Amino acid sequence: MQGADIFVESLRREGVDTLFGHPGGAILPINDALYRAGMRHFLTRHEQGAVHMAEGYARATGKPGVVLVTSGPGATNIVTGLTNAFMDSTPIVVFTGQVPTAAIGNDAFQEADIVGITHSCTKHNTLVRDVRELASTIKEAFYIASTGRPGPVLVDIPKDVSNGDCEFSYPESVNLRGYKPTVNGHAGQIRRAAEMIATAERPVFYAGGGVVLSGAHEELRQLGELTSIPVTNTLMGLGGFPGNHELAMGMLGMHGTATANLAMDQADLIVAIGARFDDRVTGNLDEFCVHAKFIQIDIDPSSIGKNVQVHLPIVGDVKYCLRQLLEMLRGVQKDWRTAHQDWLEQIAAWKVAHPLQYTQEPDGELMPQFVCEQIYEVTKGGAIITTEVGQHQMWAAQYYHFSQPRKWITSGGLGTMGYGFPAAIGAQVAYPDEVVIDIAGDGSFQMTSQELAMAVQYDLPVIVAILNNHSLGMVRQWQQFFYDGRYADTSLEVSPDYVKLAEAYGAVGLRATEPDEVRPILEEAIRLRRPVVIDFPVKMMENVFPMIPAGGSIKDMLLA
């Protein structure tokens, strides 16, 4: 069988029916094989878009997203997406074309050492040097991407390999002696965790993206309800615990709710569940949670004890560890509700004292938070929401109360502008009948807006809601607070007319300028079932609050 056909057959064995990519000389044999086999390939307008689409697809479904690009510039254009997927533990498998093996190292046309370039931004990568290794390399790539702490895997395929020929045999299983992820938590450690939880007075569950990735949202809800322990989510963890639950405190960290950050500060026990103590969560480590002991549950041992010293580490899959923990805690004779009464009352009081809030301008100028609230209400909290990176991302995280996992798709670790729109397209490909909305900023949207052509070509009814403040709002906010209002290079005074831009691509362009237009225009956009861009010109100088400045602590929190 030809290498390119082995590729297609191997993907079929992995259950893949969708690829995102952009063709080129070195990868052509594979595009041709996909065409002959009738496998679905979405032609993106830039390779960065292809990776973010695969990420969106993977985050919405839990299955690895698949990317196919050519050598050289096709390969180097995917580095941002790979790094994004690596930081956010998103399972994707990326195939790059490569110049023929005999030409490697000769600075051939469209040659790039993509394996070397992506060593530090992939979970694993491989150059296939012989067509006989192609099937087993693909098998391993999917296994590595989707097990343990998920992540991006890159497979580089020289043209003579995809054109080569050998007998096809697909391995039944994978055995990598250097890769054996731990699934179950250590029973002794889980028992000690249960004891610490049972004796804590002011405990907090600090739940991250690992809850979503391992599908442990149900276990987390049960654990919260059993123990009456309040829950805060990281940005990546939103949807891992119902946002409207009485125990939910919302997001924590730099732009987290005051309640979540105050609770962390006052807690005597913090149970980190699939969360990695990112600097946007901790701020100044010397002043972070000074009263607390830490339990950390994570499938990746290197995430434990990296930023803060943990009193009780548990290595394992969050879902399995929480099940073990639940079982032990169910055996504890304790009236949890009464025991945590004072703590829960304190938290309720913080919620009343410091709600998320904004002031509606008397002149009727659109407020970005209001638009996010309206999106939440119109979709009844059920849409798949993606975002770009910046102020709009934080407002979406604050004002859209996610109650289910895999409905919130955002760039957390890397903070990649231009992520949300292609990610929305990827999610829409996975779920054609769902409402998918990219809550975007005008700065970010311009980084990958060319994918409008793809949304139109494949009739994907993605909605882009641009909170248009004619500036790079988050950077402008920092300039206002920390650079004495010197607004260097943050004004987007020349911008496209987004309605016309959408129309130029054959999509629908809409605009709402008054608060009472927002809801009907959103309803219309959803009803149309076509790619839609909605321009919401919003107040330019609005800032995201609360805010704990970078490297600060709870005592530096700005509420308004």
Add this chain to the structure above:
Amino acid sequence: MPTENGEVRRHTFAVLVENKFGVLGRITGLFSARGFNIESLSVAETEDPTVSRITLVTEGNALILEQVNKQLNRLIDVIKVTDLSEEAHVDRELVLIKVHAEAEQMRSEVLRLADIFRAKVVDVTPKTYVLEVTGDEGKIRAAINLLKPLGIKEVVRTGKIAIARGQRVL
């Protein structure tokens, strides 16, 4: 909570890896990407030709040394990481030292020192000796320090290799 950094220590790691194309690059890349130091590095095939063994000496506080161990383990091609400094082990390094020695008195002094360090003379010319010295870090340092005033022209070191004492194998 305060971060506990502790004192900087030098540790020797034994790392078993897949004997494959590009694995060494992946490991050195990890060290530069994470800002870890490599003091010395030695790598070659083991008794199993599919496995290579790396002896790596690095420096850092307890937190960094733990991260070095964990980040190495995270690599798919890394089979096993052992911090040999946590247990009884033997380490050795081989050094080739080219010494300039022309005067009779100098030549006999070089040979006398070679004898003391149980070094072998592996090359000789009327103007130079090449000595092969094997030993632990302390011995190598002492040999170089004593030969330096006699006129060292060139030093080549293999980097440290290390093995656990007793019956234990990695």
